[in-house]
Structure formats: structure tokens, C-alpha cells
Amino acid sequence: MGYAAARGGLRAIRAAERLVRRLRRRSTSDDLTTDQIIDHFGLLVDRVMGEGGVWDPVMAASALRQAGGDPIEASHLMRSKRSTLSVLGIALADADDLRVLRRVVPAYRKPPGPQLLGASTDYTGRILERVVPREGLVDMAEPAGDRRDPPSDRSPTRLLEVLRQADLVVDRRRTDDPDPVDITRVAARPPAPRSARLSAMARAETGALVNQWYRNILGPDGYLHEITLGEVRHGWLDVAIAHPTSGRPVKVTGVRVTEVEAIEDLDGIDEDRGRLDVGYGLCLGHNEKKSIAMANLDIACHRDAGRSQLEQSLLLTTDGLEATGFLEHLKLPHYVTFRSIVERKAAVRAARTDR
């Protein structure tokens, strides 16, 4: 910068880029293959697909490798790639068709359909394993006595449906908002349709959304009611697009999603005290932290009805790229603004002595 020789800035940048490459090359271990990243860091790959807003495990794994494992940087690579692609169609998917790999219903001991623990470490002691599992003690074979028939019902009736039949939930299904807001094309600001809030949360940075939830539980602003979880589901969802000529839906791919229903005990003076309400969370990949926070914040935002600035917090402060990009921009040169700040300090002092 400043008055360095011609093209000094470019030289510095190229040197920095070389240094990054050299530090990686210094390693004597093999390069991580895309398959290894997908297989061994599955939850990280899922998180990057969710926050990047793109279902493409291979792209996410490549982005993670390039980003040195930083999920927000990897999401950035995904999203700026996405900006170069044209929209070919709008995906169609019905969450009722979700084929569950895992399903937990904390609200009932025996809900309709299976309680399916699936692949989960929820009830595994957090004890550090220092050996590579394959070399160690893990026996992959199932003990004979434990074997059960796999549950036949992979698309069980959702708990919300059961509660509806029992007339236990407020019915706020509506038909006047059929197409979800595409927040990548519309700058969503409060008051926004619910679909915009849900989309923003689905793409939100996981830690930011968890903090948003916890802040409203224990923080100085807002008050968030803890929900009872109705459904926590992880599974495969078919995605279709309308055929370009016939217009009929054609299945093009499947995505894994995490879906959550959060049952709210309505206790406001202006609310139906004889019924429950339900918040909804869904995001790409296996990410239960995010979906649970999302479902609880969805119903909290609905109940808040614009009284507080919760909706603004959800729409404008939870995006990982926006928050970290703005934070890190403070590293950029700011000597023009700083010069102006220092000049005003002198002006204030001069005004003081004049008085």
C-alpha cells in the first residue's frame, strides 16, 4: 500500500496465496479425498450444504477442503458458485413424503408410528476415543438377540396430524401464500411472510441460530417459551421439478433433511388457552440443533406478532456470511475514516478552548 513500487498490492496478494498453498503442501499426509470428507465429516458437510443453501455433497466437500475446514468460508464458496448458476425451475417437495432414517417423538411414549433412534450419539457417553474406530473395538455386526425387523412405516403420520384430529391445535393453515418467498431474490425485511423467516433460518449459521434461541431464553431481551418437541425427523425427501414440456412433476433428486415440530403451550391472555400451537423447522442435511432452534423461534416469532424486534433479529442477524463478512471487513484499511475521526477530535478540543 501507500507509495510502494508499482503493483505492490498485487505482489503482496500473490505472495500470501503462495504461502497458503505452501503451508498445505508441507504436510506429509495424503490429501483428503472428496469421498473421505463426505464419509468422515458427514455432519460438517451437511451443515455447509444447509448454510450454503445448496444440496451437493461433492461441492460441499470440495469447498470444505479448500476452506481448510472453516464451515462459513466453505458456505461462502458454495453460495458464490450458486450465484453463477441460472434458475432452471422451482423444486417441488412434500415433507409428508419424508422417509425417516431417524424419528423421535418426545411428546408421547408410544406415538403412532415408530420411535426410531437411528444413527445417534444422543445416549452415548462422551468419552474420547484415541484409536481409529476401524482398528479398535467397534464390532460392526449386530448381536443376534438385538436384531429386530426394521420398521415398515418409514413415513409415519406426523404428530401434528394426531393433535389436529384430537382438536388440540389452533388451525392456521392458509392458502393465500402458496409460493414461498425466495430470499436469494428478495431482500426480506420485517414484516415478512412466514416462508421468508423459515428460509432465512434454514440458511442461517447454526451457531447464530442456537445463540438466538438461547439469548431469548436467558438473555436480556425477549422471552422465549420452551416448547415440547413433537417430531424430530431425519430422512430422505424426494425433490421434483415441473417437466419443461408436460408440466408434470418429475423426480430429479433426493435430499436429506432434518424436520422438527415444536408444540407450544399457548398461555397468552389473548391466545386460545384450550389449544396448542406448533412451530416448524426444516433444514438441509442432518442438523438437529438448527432445526429445533428454528422450530422454537418460528412459533415464538408468530406469537410475538411484531411486538418486539425478534423478527428483525431472525431475518437480519443470523446469516453466517453477512455477520462474519462484516466483522472481518474491519481488517481492511480504514485510514481515511480514521483520519476523519482524529480530525474531529482536534475540532472538539479547539471548540472547548474557544468557550
Added chain:
Amino acid sequence: MSLIESLLEPEQDDLIMDAGATREIRRAILTAIAVPGYQVPFGSREMPVARGWGSGGLQVTMALIGSDDVVKVIDQGDDEGVNAVNLRRLITRASGAVETTEVSEATIVQTRHRVPEGGLEVGQILVLQVPEPEPLRGVERDVRELERMHAEADYSRMWVSLYEDRVRNGVITRTTGYPCMVGGRYVISTTPIPRWDVPLLHRSPFLSIFGAGRAKRIYAIPPDTDVEPMTFEDVPFEVEENRGAVCRRCGSDRSFLVATPSSTDGVDLWACSDTSWCNRRSGIDSP
């Protein structure tokens, strides 16, 4: 080849955004020019640079630029600033446009934090990178209320804030991004350009477009538009004073100078922040 793959365009590594984005951003720019100072919302795309690093300016430039354009990119007034260099290579690679450091040769000047000394001429476009477009953020946090205030031109709280500042401190202490009334209607934040640059925007011969990527807003000052800093009849608007300092290279005391603190005697050394302007004055060819 799958159905989706057959429909996709062949991949290009240097592409920054698709044609749909270009069209959308051009529409937003036209609206911004038609309603000077109004913050036009747009579906800001993610760029190969982070939010807060010029993603808004980059989108505006990419929507306007063609291979027959000549582009100048500066950061803090310096063509060689690292972020300016990075943006310039992205822009020229993706558009095929020619780069320059001479402001008179440029059709588009993308900038962060400065207007080139002396401004631009008729037909040239200044694209400003905006970290925070909302001038009223300091007096109101709720975006719904902010929208109402702009819609009703209710800038009373801003006036009160400036008045209190003057009464408490003897001067208006606002530094960069000084709030200005555009075309007698909308108050804008003049990005963090110094107050020194604000008079250059008033009835300027050139078009200024402000791109805020993170906040998803574009606004503009068309040529020959009034840009009046918010101040009182008996409190003149003050730009940064040089207080006797002169540029150690070109000797100028009539340009925006930045300081290099001296570690030995504590006396600041001053130099023009607009390096290309300074080079021209001191007879050095720009790189």
C-alpha cells in the same frame, strides 16, 4: 448426462453472476436513478468477496460493465490497496474490461471510502461500496420504523441528534458517511467517504451509484442533483481541515491528506490519499 446437467450452461471459472442477476440489478439501478437517494431493495447475490468487502459495489459494476469499458478501482483513494487489487482482477477477468489508474480514462470507477480528488466528468460512473446504507441507524434500530421515517421524510430525530451534538460538543462531531439530503427528499449515508468529498457529489456532472451488498440496497445520485449535508443555517458544514499540513510528495494542501505518524519525533507526515492524483501532480507516471 442427467436432465439437469443437459440444461446447464457450460461452467466458466471466471463467471461472477448469471444473466438473471445482471438484469435484476440493472432494474434496481434504474429505479435508484429515477428516485434519487431512495434505497432500492434487491436480491443481493453472494460474490467471490465477503459481505462488507465490496460485494455491493462489485454487483453494481458487474451489472454495468462490458468488455469495451475501462475500469479504475480504488480503496482509500489508492489503486494499489490490496482490496482494490483483488476487486480489479476479479472485474477485469470476468468482464474483459481494460484497467486504468487514470481517472480521466475510466468509464467506471469503483471505490471504497473516497471520491477521486476533483470528481469525475460527464458520462463517467462512480460506483461506491457501502458497508451500511442506513443513515438513521444511529437514531433508530427498528427497520420497520426506519422505513416509515424515510417514507414520510420524517428526519426530525436526525435533526435533533445533530443539534444535541452541536450543543454538547461545540461542533458537529460526525466524521465520515455524513448524512445528506438528496434532491430535497431522501436522506442518505454518503458511505464512509470523508466530509471532504461530500461537496463533489453536489450537482455533480457524473452519476454515483451506491451498492450495499450485505444490506441488499442500491441507491443513486444522478448528475445535477442537489446533495446537501444536513446542517443548520448558522452552523456551516465543515470538511476535514488540513491545518497547515501539506503532502510531502506533491506539496498539496488542497486535497484529502492522510497521516503517517512518525515514530521518532512524533510529528505526522502527510500525503494525499488519492495516489493517482498525487502522482500526476508530482510528475510521476501512474503504474
